[in-house]
Amino acid sequence: MRRLHFNPYLLLALTSLFWAGNMVMSRGLRADLPPVALAFWRWFTALCCVLPLALPHLRAQWPLLRAAWKKVVFLGVFGIGCYNTFSYVAVQYTTATSATLLNSFIPVVTGVLALVFFGKRLSRPEIIGGLLSLTGVVVLISRGDVDTLLGLTLNTGDLWMLLAVLAWSLYTAFLQWRPAGVHPMLMLAALIVVGLAVMLPMYAWELAGGASIRLHAGSVAGILYAGVVAAFLGVLCFNLAVAAVGPAVASLFIHLMPVFASILSAVVLAELPAWYHYAGMALVLGGILLSTRKPVAAPPLARQVS
Secondary structure, three states, rough: OOOOOHHHHHHHHHHHHHHHHHHHHHHHHHOOHHHHHHHHHHHHHHHHHHHHHHHHHHHHHHHHHOOOOOHHHHHHHHHHHHHHHHHHHHHOOOOOHHHHHHOOOOOHHHHHHHHHOOOOOOHHHHHHHHHHHHHHHHHHHHHHHHHHOOOOOOOHHHHHHHHHHHHHHHHHHHHHHHHHHHHHHHHHHHHHHHHHHHHHHHHHHHHOOOOOOOHHHHHHHHHHHHHHHHHHHHHHHHHHHHHHHHHHHHHHHHHHHHHHOOOOOOOOOOOOHHHHHHHHHHHHHHHHHHHHHHOOOOOOOOOOOO
16 A cells, blocks of 8 residues: 655644634533543544544554553553543633643643653754744733733632643553554554543542533534544544654644634634734744754765875
8 A cells, every 4th residue: 555645744734723613512412421421522523533544454453552551552442441531520610721731731741741751852943943843822812911820729620620631641652562564544543442441430430429411403413523534534643643743743733723723713703913822823833844944964075185
């Protein structure tokens, strides 16, 4: 089969766009979609999408998956089972501003984990670019007002978001553990199965507490968006991009989420951008461009003439 070529940075930008829409959706429908129920049916929907593409590879590549089952379980628990569930719980109790700010620390935590466990150090442009883009996120979500940041306090939802940040950072840093030779669709299906197994007892506990989905056109559309676009397409794009550019650079594109959220608000809600939107977007994009810029190769030394 001819190898498919892709631009990893485009995939990461699309991933952030998909996930920005998911964060807006989950916050808007939090009264109709309990957090664990949304996470469970999101990934069940994604599994329905990926299974027809994964099953043809199962028989030939099952030995590779079985040999690496501990790594697959680790990635499935944190990347699928924990991150979305914890973040959906978080937005039940905290503001979108706090959730977005805390989520933006994923690149920092991922970089630290990659350094501690794999000895991967960031280059100076990557460090400066990461700080620059993080500054842009802060400008965006604070609306350029220092008092907004000073007024933020940690609550129960923020603690859940911190757990979500740690879960996704672990997944991103250790994604290089994925077994070589396993088709991306089969790998994603295996991770989803693990994640659903983790969520099942939490979902049962939520149902026992009386929480249930309020079915209507909006809630169904929200689940379909979360499953097909944010989960299936988003995670597939992210996994492919991490394999190409590494976890530190890939996680930096998380900072595009508030940028896309601002653009979506302007398009969907007709909210006119203010100065801090432009300033924040410029800082985020400038930081990402700096971090992903390839160093210019030094010219070869001229051959000496004797």
